[in-house]
Amino acid sequence: MASAPSKLYADDVSLVVVLLDTNPFFWSSSSLSFSQFLSHVLAFFNAILTLNQLNQVVVIATGYNSCDYIFDSASDLNRSFENGRMPVMSSSLLQKLEEFLIKDEQLSKEEPEGRIKSSLFLGSLSMALCYIQRVFRSGALHPHPRILCLQGSPDGPEQYVAIMNAIFSAQRSEVPIDSCYIGAQNSAFLQQASYITGGVHHKPQNLDGLFQYLMTIFATDLHSRSFIHLPKPVGVDFRASCFCHKNTIDMGYVCSVCLSIFCKHHKKCSTCGSVFGQAQSEAASASDKKRKTPET
Amino acid sequence: MHLLNLILQTSSFGVFTSSRLFFPLRLPATFSFALQIFPSRSTISFSHYNIHKTMASGLVTKRAKYKTTIKDPGTPGHLRMTLEKILFMPHNPKSAGKLDVEFRYIKGQKHTKEGSNKPPWLNLTNNQNGSFIFEFENYSDLQDCRDFVGKVLAKSGEVSEKPTVAYPDEQLSAAEMELRIKLLQEDSELQKLHKQFVLSGVLTEAEFWATRKKLLDREASKKMKQRLGFKSAMVSDIKPSTDGRTNKVTFNLTPEIILQIFAEKPAVHRAFLSYVPNKMSERNFWTKYFRAEYLHSTKNSIAAAAEAAEDEELAVFLKQDDILASEARKKIRRVDPTLDMEADEGDDYTHLPDHGIFRDGNKEMTESQNELYKRTLSQDINRHAAVVLEGRAVDAEFEDTKAVAEALAQSKRESSNKGESDGDTSRERLDRLSRMTEIEDLQGSNNLPLAPLCIKDPRDYFDSQQANALRTSGDALGGTEQIKCSLSILEVYSSLRESISSIKAMGWKEPIVKPEAAHQVFDALTNSISNTKHNIGKNPQESVLDRLPRKTKEELLHIWTSILELLKHFWASYPITTSYLYAKVNRLKDAMSNIYPQLEEIKGSVPSEFRHQVSLLVRPMHQALDAAIQHYEASMQKRSTQSGEKPNGYV
Numbered sequence: 011m012a013s014a015p016s017k018l019y020a021d022d023v024s025l026v027v028v029l030l031d032t033n034p035f036f037w038s039s040s041s042l043s044f045s046q047f048l049s050h051v052l053a054f055f056n057a058i059l060t061l062n063q064l065n066q067v068v069v070i071a072t073g074y075n076s077c078d079y080i081f082d083s084a085s086d087l088n089r090s091f092e093n094g095r096m097p098v099m100s101s102s103l104l105q106k107l108e109e110f111l112i113k114d115e116q117l118s119k120e121e122p123e124g125r126i127k128s129s130l131f132l133g134s135l136s137m138a139l140c141y142i143q144r145v146f147r148s149g150a151l152h153p154h155p156r157i158l159c160l161q162g163s164p165d166g167p168e169q170y171v172a173i174m175n176a177i178f179s180a181q182r183s184e185v186p187i188d189s190c191y192i193g194a195q196n197s198a199f200l201q202q203a204s205y206i207t208g209g210v211h212h213k214p215q216n217l218d219g220l221f222q223y224l225m226t227i228f229a230t231d232l233h234s235r236s237f238i239h240l241p242k243p244v245g246v247d248f249r250a251s252c253f254c255h256k257n258t259i260d261m262g263y264v265c266s267v268c269l270s271i272f273c274k275h276h277k278k279c280s281t282c283g284s285v286f287g288q289a290q291s292e293a294a295s296a297s298d299k300k301r302k303t304p305e306t
Numbered sequence: 307m308h309l310l311n312l313i314l315q316t317s318s319f320g321v322f323t324s325s326r327l328f329f330p331l332r333l334p335a336t337f338s339f340a341l342q343i344f345p346s347r348s349t350i351s352f353s354h355y356n357i358h359k360t361m362a363s364g365l366v367t368k369r370a371k372y373k374t375t376i377k378d379p380g381t382p383g384h385l386r387m388t389l390e391k392i393l394f395m396p397h398n399p400k401s402a403g404k405l406d407v408e409f410r411y412i413k414g415q416k417h418t419k420e421g422s423n424k425p426p427w428l429n430l431t432n433n434q435n436g437s438f439i440f441e442f443e444n445y446s447d448l449q450d451c452r453d454f455v456g457k458v459l460a461k462s463g464e465v466s467e468k469p470t471v472a473y474p475d476e477q478l479s480a481a482e483m484e485l486r487i488k489l490l491q492e493d494s495e496l497q498k499l500h501k502q503f504v505l506s507g508v509l510t511e512a513e514f515w516a517t518r519k520k521l522l523d524r525e526a527s528k529k530m531k532q533r534l535g536f537k538s539a540m541v542s543d544i545k546p547s548t549d550g551r552t553n554k555v556t557f558n559l560t561p562e563i564i565l566q567i568f569a570e571k572p573a574v575h576r577a578f579l580s581y582v583p584n585k586m587s588e589r590n591f592w593t594k595y596f597r598a599e600y601l602h603s604t605k606n607s608i609a610a611a612a613e614a615a616e617d618e619e620l621a622v623f624l625k626q627d628d629i630l631a632s633e634a635r636k637k638i639r640r641v642d643p644t645l646d647m648e649a650d651e652g653d654d655y656t657h658l659p660d661h662g663i664f665r666d667g668n669k670e671m672t673e674s675q676n677e678l679y680k681r682t683l684s685q686d687i688n689r690h691a692a693v694v695l696e697g698r699a700v701d702a703e704f705e706d707t708k709a710v711a712e713a714l715a716q717s718k719r720e721s722s723n724k725g726e727s728d729g730d731t732s733r734e735r736l737d738r739l740s741r742m743t744e745i746e747d748l749q750g751s752n753n754l755p756l757a758p759l760c761i762k763d764p765r766d767y768f769d770s771q772q773a774n775a776l777r778t779s780g781d782a783l784g785g786t787e788q789i790k791c792s793l794s795i796l797e798v799y800s801s802l803r804e805s806i807s808s809i810k811a812m813g814w815k816e817p818i819v820k821p822e823a824a825h826q827v828f829d830a831l832t833n834s835i836s837n838t839k840h841n842i843g844k845n846p847q848e849s850v851l852d853r854l855p856r857k858t859k860e861e862l863l864h865i866w867t868s869i870l871e872l873l874k875h876f877w878a879s880y881p882i883t884t885s886y887l888y889a890k891v892n893r894l895k896d897a898m899s900n901i902y903p904q905l906e907e908i909k910g911s912v913p914s915e916f917r918h919q920v921s922l923l924v925r926p927m928h929q930a931l932d933a934a935i936q937h938y939e940a941s942m943q944k945r946s947t948q949s950g951e952k953p954n955g956y957v
Contacts, residue, residue, distance in 0.1 A: 034798035037805075044805035049814040101810065108806050115799040219827035221819040226831055241835050 023064045023153035024231040025145065027138040028055070030080075032071045032111065033129035033163040040162060042192065042217045050221040051160065052100045058229055059083055059099075064153060068141060069103060071110050072134040072161070074127065075117035079137070080106040128166030131159070131199070135176045135187075142185055156186045156209065158228055161200060162193040167251035167258050170199070177203045186210075188228050192217060198247040198258070205246045212241055253281065366454045371441040372396070372405060373427075378439075385440055387454055392430070392438075405438065415455050417448055428452060485525045486515065498864060499871055503897070513875060513890070536566055536694045540686070557596055561709075567595075568714050570693045572629035577622045578711050588708075598623030630689065854920065858912055862923060865904060869927055872898055876934050882941065895938050898931050 030051070037044045055067050069081035081103040135157070142155045157180065180187055186209035189200035196213070204211035214223045230238050251258045252273035263272045268282035278285050370385040372394050383396035394405035407430075416429040426448040430438045442448045490497045496518075503509040515522065547556040568575040574595065582591050598620055601609060614621035852859070876894045879887045905924050912920050 032802070034795075034802045038798045038801055044802055045809040046815060048805070048809050049818055053814060053818045100814075104806055104810050108803060111799060111803055111806070115795065118795045118799075214827075215830065216823060216827055219819055219823040222824040222827040223831070226828060239835050241831060242838050 021153075022231040022233045023062050024058070025066045025068070025153045025155040026058060027068045027070065027141060027155060027157045029131070029134045029138060029157065029159045029161070030069055030071050031129055031131075031159075031161045031163055032107070032114075033074050033127070034111075035074065035127055036129070036163045036193065040192070042220070047192075047220070048104070050224065052103065053221055054224040054229070055081075055083075055103075056097060056100070057225060061229065061231070066153070068138075070134045070137050070141075071107060072129045072131055072163075073110065073114040074129055075114050076110075077130050077134040077137055078110050078113070079141075080110055127163070128169070129161075129163040131161060131163070131166070132169045132172050132176065135159075135173065135180075139176060139180060139183070139185070142183065146183070154184075154232055156188060156232060159187065159189040159200060159203070161189065161191050161197060164193060164195055165197050165199045165258075168256040170251035170256065171253065173199050173203075177206055181207045186232065190214065190223065190228060192220070196247060198249050201243060201246045202248060205243075210235075210240045211243055366451055368447045368451060369443055370394075370428075370447070370451075373439040373441060385451070387451065394440075407438065415452060417452050428455075430455065482522075485522055489518075489521055489525055495864075495867065499868060502868060503871065509871075509875060509890075509893075517874060535697050536569070538694055540690050557592070559592065564711075565698075565714065566693070568711060569696075570689055571627055572633070573622065573625075573627040575711060575714060576629060579715060582708070594620050595623055854912070854916055858908060858916075858920070861908055862920070865901060865908070866927060869898075869901060869930060872901075873930060873934055876938075880937075880941070882945075891938065895935065898934060901927075901931060 028051075037047075055069070058067055059065050065083075067081070067083045068079065071078055071080050081099070083099060138157050142157075145152050145155055177187070180203070185207065187203045187207045188209040189197070189204050189211045191197045191200050191211070191213045201211050203209070210227060212223065212227055214220055227240055230240060249258050249260050250262075250271050252262055253270045254272050254274075254276070257273060259271070259273045263275055264270070265272070265279040265282065265284065265286070267284045268279060270279060270281040272279075276286065366385075366387045368385050369382070371379075371382050372385070373379070373381075381396045381398070383394055383398075386393045386395070391406060391408040415431070418425065418427045426442040426445045428440045428442065428448055428451055430440075440451070442451070490500055500514060504511055504514050547558075568578070578591060582588050586594075594617070597613075601613065614625070854862070872894050876891065876898070879891050879894075882888050882891060905927065909917065909920055909924060
């Protein structure tokens with residue numbers, strides 16, 4: 011897909027919208043502690059801002075119950091949080107983050123049931139896309155935005171449909187989505203997002219050097235990507251989740267009208283309402299059988 | 307004396323029927339015409355005429371001598387060529403030169419040139435490199451035979467592409483066969499598949515095409531004929547041919563032109579129907595018609611009036627076309643007043659000369675006798691344009707004028723009948739008029755029954771399913787680690803906030819990243835980047851296939867499409883209910899087993915740097931074939947255990 015890498019960027023100004031994963035359940039059981047993570051990440055933000063005078067960083071926190079903007083480097087409200095020990099911007103970010111966490115906690119309803127739940131990645135992705143649309147329509151000269159996802163929580167299959175829609179709209183607006191996954195398993199959503207939109211996906215092996223990963227790979231602006239080689243994943247996990255139970259499946263039934271995926275045979279498509287014909291035999295059934303083999 | 311300067315017009319070459327009418331034109335002072343009608347199917351050159359004749363009949367018979375070698379004086383006799391074979395009968399029944407060869411064995415032909423001093427010889431070579439030499443009496447005979455042989459050889463070349471196996475249970479029409487052949491010729495991939503499977507007997511024709519019905523239908527619909535309209539060039543510009551010596555002018559009329567004349571000038575049509583063949587012959591009719599045209603073209607209305615007075619039939623052609631006038635009036639009456647409020651009787655001018663506008667500002671219409679015979683160019687052009695836009699009312703090709711005239715009359719009658727069953731249409735018109743004259747603002751509100759909006763509950767996607775997902779998600783991601791989180795919400799959030807406060811208090815960790823760790827990361831990254839660049843290529847979307855050598859790529863793709871084809875038929879034949887399916891499945895399984903060695907061959911032929919990629923590509927093919935063969939074997943076992951048969955060789 012001819013997207014970010016092939017588009018001609020006149021200069022190397024970047025506007026990075028960062029989606030920061032603040033899912034407390036994940037962080038409480040991660041090998042990397044949240045404070046270490048924050049120090050890597052905050053240094054990274056500062057580095058981006060020093061690369062070019064016009065660079066801009068916007069941070070959206072992906073919480074467990076809600077998402078919110080917590081930092082915008084272009085705004086003037088950063089002056090009020092003075093703290094001698096770190097740059098001003100970082101301290102304001104931390105302050106906002108704390109407030110966000112308090113709000114998020116208040117929204118929690120029930121006790122967790124066991125597995126680590128996924129964060130509301132979908133919500134923050136949508137907020138990022140809305141922000142970017144606003145930038146597009148602002149009319150003034152703006153750098154071409156990209157989205158950087160720092161995710162650790164596992165994928166929530168129930169968010170599959172909406173995330174795919176968001177990814178396609180990002181593809182349509184030619185906004186590359188970079189993703190750095192610091193969790194334990196693989197995230198199919200992030201891989202697909204980066205693949206489709208022309209961004210770069212990486213899963214760091216060594217989390218102590220997270221800052222180095224961020225600087226080497228994710229600090230590259232879009233113009234430089236035409237001549238700086240970035241690591242590519244060997245394959246992309248294209249598994250989908252079924253629309254009825256939100257399970258991840260690799261073989262299922264596809265409605266030939268609206269292309270929704272189901273894990274077992276249904277009489278009627280729940281998305282578009284079209285009625286499926288009778289299955290004639292086991293082998294030759296009226297609705298297609300599709301096999302998706304992961305290429306990894 | 308001045309002769310009209312005219313261009314010869316020829317009909318097209320032998321395929322369309324043409325009837326030629328020839329008019330000899332003398333000097334303008336004495337007007338007389340002569341008509342000459344040629345039979346249809348006349349063509350320009352004699353030899354081509356022969357071809358059409360022979361191809362139509364499929365037979366050529368010539369006197370010739372048959373020589374076995376060049377030196378041989380030759381046995382005189384008759385050479386007879388049909389579409390199937392060549393037969394030579396010597397005049398002398400006792401001589402040994404009899405020859406009976408089928409065209410299938412004839413490979414090619416050679417002949418002596420016409421301009422050279424050599425006698426006219428035709429040399430036919432056959433498959434076994436023997437040759438048959440025939441000496442003809444003259445070169446035109448040689449020419450005929452040569453053309454005939456050429457045509458037959460060309461035809462036989464096409465025949466070999468037709469599918470060689472015809473199944474008695476499949477009734478194929480010739481059109482179907484043609485479609486299939488056309489499809490095969492257009493799509494080389496399809497042709498390869500067809501050759502590979504059908505001609506080797508793995509699949510039958512019927513099965514092969516059964517899955518491609520859509521392709522065939524599309525081809526068939528492409529052949530729908532479009533109706534040709536009339537030509538835009540004006541027919542009244544038919545230029546006749548002049549013959550300077552005899553002072554004759556010759557007009558060629560094809561039924562096409564006649565149709566157009568009748569369509570444009572309904573009065574002429576009516577005159578034809580009434581006069582011919584009762585009052586005058588067709589030839590006379592056209593003579594008078596062209597006489598009238600000539601008079602019009604001279605714009606000499608006095609002479610026209612004079613002649614019209616003499617000859618009443620001529621007068622018909624010279625007068626204004628009253629049928630046109632009445633039609634125009636009818637059309638004006640039928641104009642929908644809601645469309646054009648201003649159309650009225652005064653718009654009825656197209657049949658008047660000069661559109662009713664008089665050059666000298668004279669507003670009165672003085673209908674002198676001479677006025678009747680005037681016709682202006684604008685009238686002609688407008689009428690022609692109107693007819694072309696209306697389109698062709700009659701579609702077939704005709705042999706002669708009478709048929710044309712009648713067909714046109716028939717179609718006119720039909721359309722007028724349709725127009726007359728107008729009781730309903732006029733009521734419709736009144737309805738529509740009454741609706742259009744309503745002013746909407748003054749109406750009351752129109753409460754149409756609204757259908758309630760029915761949106762599929764979007765929460766199906768999001769919220770309500772989450773409960774399901776949570777319940778079932780325990781076993782959803784099989785095989786992945788499930789890290790249990792046993793802390794409560796409170797604990798979790800508080801630990802997070804603690805981290806934040808700690809970092810606020812202490813500032814960033816110094817150093818943010820240890821140099822060794824950074825160095826290690828950097829190394830690993832650069833290594834992996836250079837490796838993947840080497841293995842995969844710069845563009846993640848670039849396909850591995852593109853980097854293989856072209857031949858390998860094509861072979862792989864071809865094997866893949868053939869695997870797909872086989873698998874399609876294989877899986878479609880289960881469950882096996884008839885013995886036909888059983889045999890078919892066996893055939894398919896054999897074909898599938900033959901693909902394995904092909905794949906191995908490809909893997910072996912590829913240079914070593916691509917071998918890994920190729921084996922990755924080949925893996926899903928293997929998997930698909932393996933699955934199919936496994937299924938086959940399982941079902942075979944089931945069958946044999948069910949029927950209690952002992953496998954071969956088992957005592």
